[in-house]
Amino acid sequence: MVNFNGELFSAESDILTSANRGLKYGDALFETLRCVKGDLFFWEDHYFRLMASMRMLRMEIPMTFTLEFLEAEIKKTISGNQWDDEAVRVRITIFRNDGGLYAPLTNDISYLIEVGAMVSPFYLIQDDGYEVELFKDYYVNKDMLSTLKTTNKILNVVASVYAQENGYANCLLVNTDKNVVEAINGNLFLIKGNTVKTPPLGDGCLNGIIRKKIMEIVESMEGFQMLEESVSPFELQKADELFITNSIIGIQPISKYRKKQFVNTVSKGLVGKLNAKARMAQTS
The missing domain is CATH 3.30.470.10 (Aminotransferase class 4, branched-chain amino acid transferase, N-terminal domain)
Structure with missing residues (x-):
């Protein structure tokens, strides 16, 4: 119904x-x-x-x-x-x-x-292999319309077809400045040491709800720094962890980008905190 x-x-x-x-x-x-x-x-x-x-x-x-x-x-x-x-x-x-x-x-x-x-009532970490690649045929515009969840998602559709054709689990989208903006179906986070970084809304990424929650969680964690800054493609292979967020999967770790293999140590801890934050929101 x-x-x-x-x-x-x-x-x-x-x-x-x-x-x-x-x-x-x-x-x-x-x-x-x-x-x-x-x-x-x-x-x-x-x-x-x-x-x-x-x-x-x-x-x-x-x-x-x-x-x-x-x-x-x-x-x-x-x-x-x-x-x-x-x-x-x-x-x-x-x-x-x-x-x-x-x-x-x-x-x-x-x-x-x-x-x-859905299968699970909670956000779960998927440990299966999850390889991504850049999609560079078309670009995300750096404007406020790109931050909205409109049904005008033809770029995401074409990127999904590209991922299917080439055996990737997902693609990372770039904007007109050639900076990495987001994944096909969610926001992107990069972890290097104790720094967690995500592209700013000004770069054209979706104004994601789970993006906002993860930023709040990281900002409350002792010993970690949360940065909202542009992400160059060159930074991806230097990262310790990459993960994608959206309201359905919660956190999806990326296991491979080109020749780089990533761990998911921090993201595993974050998904527990995200579940706790969701439970708190329900009871408040």
């Missing part, structure tokens, strides 16, 4: 029309998050990022679109799929209503909530 504007439909239902602006122009935003037994991981952060993104895209935010309203709609969708006691992946898509060409006929919006069952 999916939730379209508050009503539950079969996932096979013909809900969207050929005039859908998300389909035609990528005129849409989305959020993905975890829900475990009715507790939405970092829900306030996701909600406020969504509201800020809608304002930036000049979408009309309905008066009913409160934190509590959307949370209730998510839980209604989960209940409709009988997954109340499960770990669930949630995706909320917001799109401007049908009509117009590039210029819309209206700034009013519709929403679609989809859910799917």
